[in-house]
Amino acid sequence: MKNKPLESLTMDRRDFLKTSAVVAGSVALGPSIALAEQKKPKEIIVRAWGGSWGEALKTGVADGFTQATGIKVRLDFTEDNEIKPKIWAAVDQGRIPPIHVNWDTTTNATISALRGVTVDLSDLSNLKGLLPLAKPVGMEGYPLVNTYAYVYVCAYRPEAFPDGPPQSWNVLLDPKFKGRVALYDDGIGFNPIAVIAGGGSLKDIPGNMEPGYAFYKKLKANKPLLGEDADFTTWFQKGEIDLACTISVNARAAKQSGIDVAWTVPKEGCKVDTDGLWVPKGLPANEEYWAKEFVNFALTKEAQKKWCSLLGLPPVYPGIEPPADLAGDVSYPTKPEDFAKLVRVPSKVLVENQPKWFAKFNEIFQG
Amino acid sequence: MASNSSSKLPRRWHLFDIAERNAAALWPKTMHRYSGYLLLVPAILLVFVLVLGLVYIGGYSLHELDLATYRLKETFSLTNYSAALTSTTYQSVVLRSIGASILVTFFTLLLAFPYAYLMVRARQAATKKFLLISLFLPFFIGQIVRAYGWLIILGQEGLINTLFAGLGLPAMDLIYNYPAVILGLVQYMLPFAVLLLAPAITAIGRDVELASESLGANWMRTFLHVVLPMAKPGLVGSSVVVFTLTLTDFAMPEILGGGTTDFIANAIYDGFFQLSNSGLGSALAMILVTLGTAFVVILFFLAGTGTLGFNGREQ
Numbered sequence: 197m198k199n200k201p202l203e204s205l206t207m208d209r210r211d212f213l214k215t216s217a218v219v220a221g222s223v224a225l226g227p228s229i230a231l232a233e234q235k236k237p238k239e240i241i242v243r244a245w246g247g248s249w250g251e252a253l254k255t256g257v258a259d260g261f262t263q264a265t266g267i268k269v270r271l272d273f274t275e276d277n278e279i280k281p282k283i284w285a286a287v288d289q290g291r292i293p294p295i296h297v298n299w300d301t302t303t304n305a306t307i308s309a310l311r312g313v314t315v316d317l318s319d320l321s322n323l324k325g326l327l328p329l330a331k332p333v334g335m336e337g338y339p340l341v342n343t344y345a346y347v348y349v350c351a352y353r354p355e356a357f358p359d360g361p362p363q364s365w366n367v368l369l370d371p372k373f374k375g376r377v378a379l380y381d382d383g384i385g386f387n388p389i390a391v392i393a394g395g396g397s398l399k400d401i402p403g404n405m406e407p408g409y410a411f412y413k414k415l416k417a418n419k420p421l422l423g424e425d426a427d428f429t430t431w432f433q434k435g436e437i438d439l440a441c442t443i444s445v446n447a448r449a450a451k452q453s454g455i456d457v458a459w460t461v462p463k464e465g466c467k468v469d470t471d472g473l474w475v476p477k478g479l480p481a482n483e484e485y486w487a488k489e490f491v492n493f494a495l496t497k498e499a500q501k502k503w504c505s506l507l508g509l510p511p512v513y514p515g516i517e518p519p520a521d522l523a524g525d526v527s528y529p530t531k532p533e534d535f536a537k538l539v540r541v542p543s544k545v546l547v548e549n550q551p552k553w554f555a556k557f558n559e560i561f562q563g
Numbered sequence: 564m565a566s567n568s569s570s571k572l573p574r575r576w577h578l579f580d581i582a583e584r585n586a587a588a589l590w591p592k593t594m595h596r597y598s599g600y601l602l603l604v605p606a607i608l609l610v611f612v613l614v615l616g617l618v619y620i621g622g623y624s625l626h627e628l629d630l631a632t633y634r635l636k637e638t639f640s641l642t643n644y645s646a647a648l649t650s651t652t653y654q655s656v657v658l659r660s661i662g663a664s665i666l667v668t669f670f671t672l673l674l675a676f677p678y679a680y681l682m683v684r685a686r687q688a689a690t691k692k693f694l695l696i697s698l699f700l701p702f703f704i705g706q707i708v709r710a711y712g713w714l715i716i717l718g719q720e721g722l723i724n725t726l727f728a729g730l731g732l733p734a735m736d737l738i739y740n741y742p743a744v745i746l747g748l749v750q751y752m753l754p755f756a757v758l759l760l761a762p763a764i765t766a767i768g769r770d771v772e773l774a775s776e777s778l779g780a781n782w783m784r785t786f787l788h789v790v791l792p793m794a795k796p797g798l799v800g801s802s803v804v805v806f807t808l809t810l811t812d813f814a815m816p817e818i819l820g821g822g823t824t825d826f827i828a829n830a831i832y833d834g835f836f837q838l839s840n841s842g843l844g845s846a847l848a849m850i851l852v853t854l855g856t857a858f859v860v861i862l863f864f865l866a867g868t869g870t871l872g873f874n875g876r877e878q
Contacts, residue, residue: 277836307839311633375736381822382837421739422822435720436739548630551838558833559652561823 234485239268240296242490246273247426248449249507253299256503257494264493267486276300280308283476287313293476296487302342302470303546306332309339310547315475315484317341322495329470330495330512334544340474343494344509347527347538348385348467349459351428351447356438361460365393368439369411374418378431378440381422383412383557384550385467386441388539390415392464401541402549405556412560422561432457444527448508461526461537468529468538617852624845628838635842643846653830653847659741660826661854663816664809667748671805672798674749675756679797680790682757683764698754706751710818713747714738739821747815752808756801763797764790799866806862807855827851 258269317338396407504511522528626635717737813828834844
């Protein structure tokens with residue numbers, strides 16, 4: 197055989213980039229994809245939160261996955277609580293679930309794992325070397341994998357606090373802010389903080405939630421607004437509220453879109469939690485395979501760095517530097533001393549008690 | 564010859580013959596006396612699907628949630644009903660929903676009746692057209708968009724508060740409270756009520772009103788003793804629609820209530836989706852169906868089913 201002339205071995209820029217992306221993707225996904233013989237589906241559907249959350253997942257993970265595998269990723273913005281019963285019903289009835297990957301809160305994902313509808317992800321190659329935060333607590337194997345931590349911060353309008361950021365969550369009770377404070381409509385993110393702000397301690401949770409309920413009763417007199425992520429942004433934008441307990445991502449996104457919002461971690465602390473990814477049972481074998489590979493891809497250093505930087509949240513991949521605007525911010529915990537200022541309740545406790553807390557929260561605010 | 568002559572017939576006649584033969588095979592002549600009942604099939608199918616869904620929901624409502632597996636327990640129990648009926652939260656939610664339904668029905672009819680009357684009696688075509696367009700326009704705008712419209716008008720930086728600020732008055736909390744929900748619902752229900760009232764008012768001949776006035780009754784007496792009683796079918800029909808739609812509404816309390824003025828539908832949503840407790844959600848749904856049905860039964864009992872022309876006689 198004759199040697200090919202050198203010109204025939206050269207490639208244009210576009211081909212070079214394409215080949216590089218495939219090679220890089222294959223390396224990132226590990227040997228499993230490079231050697232895979234599983235038939236590729238045309239697309240995989242990933243449930244996601246909308247707004248800046250969905251944008252971050254698309255740019256940080258989905259686009260890279262598509263580039264590496266050629267599989268399109270469609271984001272499904274069905275509310276996390278609404279997709280859950282749909283998946284459960286599909287698995288119970290032996291139907292194919294409506295999505296391939298669920299981006300979910302760890303609490304909800306744990307509930308689905310308890311229900312037995314999640315695929316074990318223990319064999320993902322990129323699990324090795326992740327921070328312990330990635331492993332779901334109290335569960336066998338990896339029915340889900342945590343992908344980052346997030347904090348329910350105290351977001352406020354600086355204009356309403358000329359003397360500096362609020363120092364204590366008790367500011368929620370200040371009559372000056374009557375009708376101008378907001379919480380999540382199920383108390384999520386604030387229940388343990390209410391206990392501490394109400395005079396209790398972390399040790400009281402979940403055995404004695406009374407200090408928290410007493411705090412809520414006082415708060416009711418201040419007529420708080422109760423809503424979801426999108427509501428907080430609207431309320432800040434429309435000048436309806438001065439203060440809210442919301443995830444730092446929402447406060448940061450609002451600030452980036454020009455709304456005058458800042459955030460702080462008051463002396464009682466803020467609740468820190470995790471979100472994760474999981475794959476529902478009942479998918480055809482090849483689709484389950486590629487759904488798992490999507491999760492695996494989301495755990496690579498590149499994806500974690502891009503995705504979590506856009507969200508402004510600390511990833512489970514170690515050693516990634518925070519975005520410049522969040523360096524040293526306690527709402528972006530990276531060091532043990534950061535976590536010491538935050539309140540973390542184990543998922544097991546949340547799963548077992550959240551319905552009771554929600555009932556009591558409702559009783560106080562709806563009663 | 565016969566075959567020749569039949570082949571000259573238009574092709575569609577042959578098609579009709581084939582259709583008739585098939586119909587006779589499917590529905591023999593002996594069954595013809597029951598043909599009228601065939602008209603019931605769509606209604607039966609519709610009701611069947613509804614009843615089937617209710618039977619399932621009723622079944623779920625009798626099983627308690629197991630928090631260890633997040634599945635409903637196998638054993639039957641009334642725990643969900645007990646939780647729903649004894650909880651002060653759900654008692655408040657139910658009372659709030661019923662209260663809102665009564666208020667919205669009252670205010671909607673109060674506004675809808677003159678609107679419908681004017682629309683029917685207007686002499687100028689332009690006035691009629693204007694009223695009709697104004698009535699139908701909101702139908703093209705969904706409930707959610709309309710609710711957000713109220714946010715723009717009633718919010719802290721909304722139209723009204725901006726006006727107050729211009730007049731040197733302090734801003735008022737006009738939104739995220741019960742009155743805001745009622746206001747939003749009345750606006751949403753108004754077209755339904757007008758559309759149901761208009762045929763009833765149209766059926767009242769103008770000459771009947773003239774006769775009353777020529778017998779000495781003033782406008783008010785004519786309205787109270789002639790128009791209102793004769794418009795009863797429309798009033799009952801629109802009351803049923805407005806009351807039940809309000810009782811089952813989700814969006815207005817969700818958007819305009821600020822999270823603290825939930826109706827039963829919001830509580831059902833929370834049961835199914837936020838608590839993942841389909842048993843409790845189903846029990847609340849059964850309570851809602853019972854309340855709605857009870858209202859309709861009571862109204863028909865008081866007003867008589869004949870009000871809507873359902874008196875068993877052909878008109």
